[in-house]
Each structure stands twice: as structure tokens, then as C-alpha cells.
Amino acid sequence: MPTLNPPLNPVVAEVTARIVERSKATRADYIRRMDAARDSGAGRAKLSCANWAHAFAGQTIADKLTAMDGSRPNVGIVTAYNDMLSAHQPFERFPDIIRKAAREVGGTAQVAGGTPAMCDGVTQGRPGMELSLFSRDAIAMAAGIALTHDAFDSAIMLGVCDKIVPGLFMGALAFGHLPVVFAPAGPMPSGIPNAEKARVRAEYAQGKVDRQTLLESEVGSYHSPGTCTFYGTANSNQMMMELGGLHMPSTAFVHPDTGLRDALTAAAAKRAVELAKTGDCRMADVIDEKAVVNMIVALLATGGSTNHAIHLVAMARAAGVLIDWTDMDQLSAVTPLLARVYPNGSADVNAFQAAGGVAFVARELAENGHMHSDVTTIMGKGIDAYFQEPSMVEGELVWRDGVRESLDLDILRPASNPFDTEGGLRLVKGDLGRAVIKISAVKPENRIVEAPAEVYETQEDVLADFKAGKLDRDVIVVLRFQGPRANGMPELHSLSPAMSVLQDRGFKVALVTDGRMSGASGKTPAAIHVSPEALAGGPLAHVQTGDVIRLDAEAGVLTTVAVADLDARPAAKRSAANREASTWGYGRELFSAFRRVVTSAEEGATVCFSREDED
Structure with a gap:
């Protein structure tokens, strides 16, 4: 499939050029460090025999024999599994799918480590919410600890929700000399209509209905494994990972516990092995200034989460890319709003996916010059692969072109007829x-x-x-x-x-x-x-x-x-x-050092990077 290279919107070009210039020193330093890590050789080759034996002591005999060969790729899995988050509950079984798929293409895979994963839906309005944003940086650190064993040739990151994906993204970029694939779990099926949920919440706030009525409504909304179906931070994460080039195409909004979801997870594992063999598409090359701009545009075009005005700054900084709110504001002014998904409309992400989903958004933005087409993704050069959708045909995963016309103009529109001429x-x-x-x-x-x-x-x-x-x-x-x-x-x-x-x-x-x-x-x-x-x-x-x-x-x-x-x-x-x-209680005392050194919101509200790092 030929790579598109349409004329780029002049404001998108101007903002990108400004980001490149602003990031010249930090980006060059990041690439220098990633090149040095790559040139030092495969991690498993540098480990002593005792180190390597420790790394595989708990594995199957077959995987041990593969590991002893010394030339087969080993994929590190970093998982944010817990069953407190409905979106992360499916990750319990993903490592087995990944291990099996890696073996089929001559590699091995191990769970390198786990990260914390808070549920903001549980902590909303509670003291625990004061740890939520800081959990992002704790997750980044945990991902770094998992991968620092240096026994891996590529990595797969398992996460979906609010602070988890940004944290995994930041941690993985510290190992950007490796190819990294993100594998989500998908949304739960639709529950009660969003308008009904909002009505009950408003009536409860006014004392018109009791707590039992509210609880029944909420249970009808959040009712099974999978991501919450409104277009909040979790689903905005998935949109950005897709159009940032780190997902298998159209992976974001496929339901968990389906044959298609399992096939996509296996495909992600095989892709991680393939990239480890070739050394192509390392994360440091996928996530550059153009990819960051594409992620911002994808967020704006779909009316995504305001949390990413903070997260994206910290995420980009992990790749040596410096962005600010002026960049986002100027991109928003020229980005057409293509989607109406709750809370910006009545439909949920399942209806969005059915109407055309990410593949439709990707094609519309790219073909109309609103995002960079000449990027590197885990699928190779160009954004074209993300115009495709997966399906199962006689038990096999196949790819086909996504729809060229929206199947529901109340949910998804083309760039020629957007809901608004600017982002949200x-x-x-x-x-x-x-x-x-x-x-x-x-x-x-x-x-x-x-x-x-x-x-x-x-x-x-x-x-x-x-x-x-x-x-x-x-x-x-x-x-x-x-x-x-x-x-x-x-x-x-x-x-x-x-x-x-x-x-x-x-x-x-x-x-x-x-x-x-x-x-x-x-x-x-x-x-x-x-x-x-x-x-x-x-x-x-x-x-x-x-x-x-x-x-x-x-x-x-x-x-x-x-x-x-x-x-x-x-x-x-x-x-x-x-x-x-x-200051105290619910674990807040453990984060006192974070509160002392954290940067401002526009600087990403992070403890992972500070101005002193750039002196």
C-alpha cells in the first residue's frame, strides 16, 4: 500500500517545526542515549551465564532450550493487571496468549514486571484520588524497573486506563532502543444509555432519588470486564496509542473475551518478535515530534480527555520532545471535530467503533492534511496501515480497508463536514x-x-x-x-x-x-x-x-x-x-517527596523530569 503524503495543513506544519526547534537539544540527547543502548548489543548477550540462568530459571523446558540458543528474541511483558479495574481484568490471561504466540515465531516472552493501576472511578471524590496523578510517574518507574533486567529484545505493554498508559509510555521510552508494542483489552459492551446515567446522577445531586437508585444506575453502566464505554481518559489513551503508531491497527475498541481480541493480542506478540529480529521500528524512532503532533491531533479531533493537556507534556518529554499548551491550542484551532462520543454526545465508544472507528478518523485526518503521514509505526513506514480493520475469517485474522463513509453521521463525520471546524x-x-x-x-x-x-x-x-x-x-x-x-x-x-x-x-x-x-x-x-x-x-x-x-x-x-x-x-x-x-492518610504521606519536587501542570506535573535535568 503506497504511503500518503498529502499537503500538510500550514498550522500543523508550523507548530511541528516550532516543536522540533524547541526540542533540538533534548531530542538529540535522547536519541544519543538510545543509540548508545542499541549499539551496546542485545541485553541477553551481555548477561553472564549466571544472570541468564536466573532470568529463565522459572520457565518451561522448551523456553529454556530456546533461551539457551542465544539468538532467539525474548519479549518482556510489563503488565498493569488487576481485577479492581474492569478494563484490566482481561490482562490476567494475556501473558499465556503472548507466550504461545512468541513461541510460534521462534521467540520467548516473559512477564518482566507489574505496575500499580489505580481505578479513578473508585477513588473519585475520595482521598485516594490525591495519589492518582502521582501514580502515573510511579507506573513509569515500575515499568523502568521491570525492563532494567536488560534481558529483552522488545517489549509489550499491557495497560488501558487513565494514568496507566501514560506511565507505561514514559517508562518504555527510557528503553526506547527497543521496539515496544502496546496491547489493550478493549471496552465492555454498552450498558444503560449515557443520557439516562447523567439524568440519575443529576437527580441524586438534588436529593430527588436515593442512593440505591443511583447504585442501580451505575451498575447498569459499569457491568462487565472491559473499559468504561464513555470517551474519557482511558479511551482517549487508546486513540492516541493507535495513531501514535504503537498498537496493531484498529485494536483499541474490540471487546475483550472474544476470538478477535485474542487474535489481536497474539498478533501483537508476533509483531514484537518480528521487530526484535529485524531491529526495526524501535520506540525511539516511532515516537518523535511528528508522532506527538499526531497524538495531539487525534485527541482534539475526537473531543478527548482534558487530562492529556498534562499527560502529553510529560509523555513527550520522555522522548526529548518539548510541547506546551500554546501548541495544543493552535492545533485545536485547525483540527476538525470528527466525533461526538459521550460526554460530547450521547453515543459511546462501541457506537463510535461501529460507525467507522479509529480507521475512519485516521484516514480522514491523514488524507486531509491534518496529521503527518510520513511517520514510523510498529507496522513500518507511513500511517496507511491504520486505515485498516481486523476481522476473523474461518478462524484466521485478516485485515481489510476500513469504511470510507461514516455509518452514522450523528457520531462520526468526515473532515469535509465536521461537527465543528476546531477541536475541543x-x-x-x-x-x-x-x-x-x-x-x-x-x-x-x-x-x-x-x-x-x-x-x-x-x-x-x-x-x-x-x-x-x-x-x-x-x-x-x-x-x-x-x-x-x-x-x-x-x-x-x-x-x-x-x-x-x-x-x-x-x-x-x-x-x-x-x-x-x-x-x-x-x-x-x-x-x-x-x-x-x-x-x-x-x-x-x-x-x-x-x-x-x-x-x-x-x-x-x-x-x-x-x-x-x-x-x-x-x-x-x-x-x-x-x-x-x-499530607497524611490513605498513603499520602508516602508521596511527600513528589509534592515537593513536582513540576507545574503545564510542565506535565511530573517528578520524572525537571528543569535541572536540562542544565
Whole structure:
């Protein structure tokens, strides 16, 4: 299949060129280190006989004999399996599938190690959520520990959900001299309609239905193994891994526990062995500036998770690529919105896949010059392979071209007739700092809010005032001391139902916070990830209740109105109770060092890389 090379959108070209120039030193240093690792030879060849014997002591006789040959590729599996996450439960059986497939093509495969894998759906609104973002870097470190045995010729990463894929991605890039394949598990079948789920949540927030009714609704939504079916961070991860060139094509949204899913997992294993034999398509070559831009564009074109305004910065930095929110904002301005998937529409990812899925999005973006076609992927040169879809024919995995026309224009549209001419993410800035806002689900009439501020330190206090009727007015809720240095930057998704109810009552409302929302950011305007954060001396620390704030997502403005002395005011101090609550309990004390050294949200909120590394 010939590789496409259509004219590239000039803004995409300009942003890419700027990223290349900005990253010149860090990218060159990264490639130098990866070249040195590659040139030092295969890890298994450098291990002593005692080292190598240790590595295979627990394997089958057949695998030991293959390993003793000394020339056969060995694939390292890094797994985020647990059965707390429905999306990761299928990974329990994946290693056996991978081992068998590797043997069939003359290789071996071992579980090199496991990583933690938090479920944000369980910790939402709970103290554990304050460890969620930090878990990404812990996962990166765990992946690095797994692969540092240096006994592998390629790797397979098993992960799906929110912080897990970014963490695996960052950890794997530390071993970017190896080919690396990501293998997901797929979404669960569709449950109750998303609109019904949102209705019950809103009624519970208003006290109109009891907890049992809410629980029954939630169980009807999250009901079986597989990824949650809304288009949040987990499914945004899968879209990006696909169009970043690390998946087998159209792997993201195939259900677990099916013959097709097992065949795709086996194909991923065989591809990892093949790439180990040839030395082609190492991860350092797959993930470059163009691939990073393609991942951003894929996210924007599908209305993906706001969490990636943070994750992508850290993920790119792991490859020596430096990006910022201005890059994302400018790409968003020229990226057509091709998908409406809940919470940006009523359909779920299963309906998206049925309408044409990732293969359709890839073709539309590439053929219309919105993404780079001349990239390296695990499938080789060019993006063309990702226009294909897999199927089973008489028990065999076969590939065919994906649909050229959407099968449901309410869910998926071509670039010539998008839902919007721009992506769903914007940068807003002003005297309150820099923040991002997702507008793909926010109606135009709700994108500009000017109202008095009501300032809080905890989401519990916000919800208490909501229930007491104190927020029944035009208001901008300012929730500060929620940044990475303050408390690990938890998602504030539990505020969404309350804010939605206020908006539905006819009030002009918005949220401004140095914390995160979630991949399910919805219909109310929220300026999130405000940087610098309040605890780092950011302007939010100077805001007082009653200050008028203007959030204008159309013009990209986040500012106070007629507040002349904002910088001159003394910064508010975090309450002792808030500080204590964010320091101890639920494992938070174990991450005190992370809170001290973590970078800002726009720098990726990471402890893996710091400015000192670039001195």
C-alpha cells in the first residue's frame, strides 16, 4: 500500500517545526542515549551465564532450550493487571496468549514486571484520588524497573486506563532502543444509555432519588470486564496509542473475551518478535515530534480527555520532545471535530467503533492534511496501515480497508463536514494565569461567563453550599489549593453534577481551579489546571470572594474584572485542616517527596523530569 503524503495543513506544519526547534537539544540527547543502548548489543548477550540462568530459571523446558540458543528474541511483558479495574481484568490471561504466540515465531516472552493501576472511578471524590496523578510517574518507574533486567529484545505493554498508559509510555521510552508494542483489552459492551446515567446522577445531586437508585444506575453502566464505554481518559489513551503508531491497527475498541481480541493480542506478540529480529521500528524512532503532533491531533479531533493537556507534556518529554499548551491550542484551532462520543454526545465508544472507528478518523485526518503521514509505526513506514480493520475469517485474522463513509453521521463525520471546524480544547489566560478548557461539550451560549467569585479550598465545601442553595445564582466557583504541589491534583469530577444542575436552572456558572476535572469533563465551562497553582504563588491565591471574574472561552480569556490590586494583595494561606488532610492518610504521606519536587501542570506535573535535568 503506497504511503500518503498529502499537503500538510500550514498550522500543523508550523507548530511541528516550532516543536522540533524547541526540542533540538533534548531530542538529540535522547536519541544519543538510545543509540548508545542499541549499539551496546542485545541485553541477553551481555548477561553472564549466571544472570541468564536466573532470568529463565522459572520457565518451561522448551523456553529454556530456546533461551539457551542465544539468538532467539525474548519479549518482556510489563503488565498493569488487576481485577479492581474492569478494563484490566482481561490482562490476567494475556501473558499465556503472548507466550504461545512468541513461541510460534521462534521467540520467548516473559512477564518482566507489574505496575500499580489505580481505578479513578473508585477513588473519585475520595482521598485516594490525591495519589492518582502521582501514580502515573510511579507506573513509569515500575515499568523502568521491570525492563532494567536488560534481558529483552522488545517489549509489550499491557495497560488501558487513565494514568496507566501514560506511565507505561514514559517508562518504555527510557528503553526506547527497543521496539515496544502496546496491547489493550478493549471496552465492555454498552450498558444503560449515557443520557439516562447523567439524568440519575443529576437527580441524586438534588436529593430527588436515593442512593440505591443511583447504585442501580451505575451498575447498569459499569457491568462487565472491559473499559468504561464513555470517551474519557482511558479511551482517549487508546486513540492516541493507535495513531501514535504503537498498537496493531484498529485494536483499541474490540471487546475483550472474544476470538478477535485474542487474535489481536497474539498478533501483537508476533509483531514484537518480528521487530526484535529485524531491529526495526524501535520506540525511539516511532515516537518523535511528528508522532506527538499526531497524538495531539487525534485527541482534539475526537473531543478527548482534558487530562492529556498534562499527560502529553510529560509523555513527550520522555522522548526529548518539548510541547506546551500554546501548541495544543493552535492545533485545536485547525483540527476538525470528527466525533461526538459521550460526554460530547450521547453515543459511546462501541457506537463510535461501529460507525467507522479509529480507521475512519485516521484516514480522514491523514488524507486531509491534518496529521503527518510520513511517520514510523510498529507496522513500518507511513500511517496507511491504520486505515485498516481486523476481522476473523474461518478462524484466521485478516485485515481489510476500513469504511470510507461514516455509518452514522450523528457520531462520526468526515473532515469535509465536521461537527465543528476546531477541536475541543482551548487555552485561556490572563491575570489569573494559564488554564485549559474543553468546549466540545459546552454550548456556545455557555462559553462566556462573567460573575462574582465564590472561593473554596475543598470540593466538599462546594457541594455543601450547593446543597444548601447558596450557589443558586450567577457564580464562578474558584477552587484552589488543588494543584500538584498542594495535594497531587485530584480530579474534581464529583462537582460536575452540581455545576450542571446550576446551569440547567438558568444560572451563568463556571469552575476555575488549579485542580483537574476528568476525561468526562462535560457541559459546564471549567477553566482547569490553572498555572501557576495557588500553592506555588499563583494568582488564584490572591482572589477573594466577590471578585468579578470573566471566563471567555471564545476569546481565550481568564481574568479578573476591575480588580486593580490583585498582585498587591497578600496571598491566601491554605488552612491548617486542608494542609493536614492532604499530607497524611490513605498513603499520602508516602508521596511527600513528589509534592515537593513536582513540576507545574503545564510542565506535565511530573517528578520524572525537571528543569535541572536540562542544565
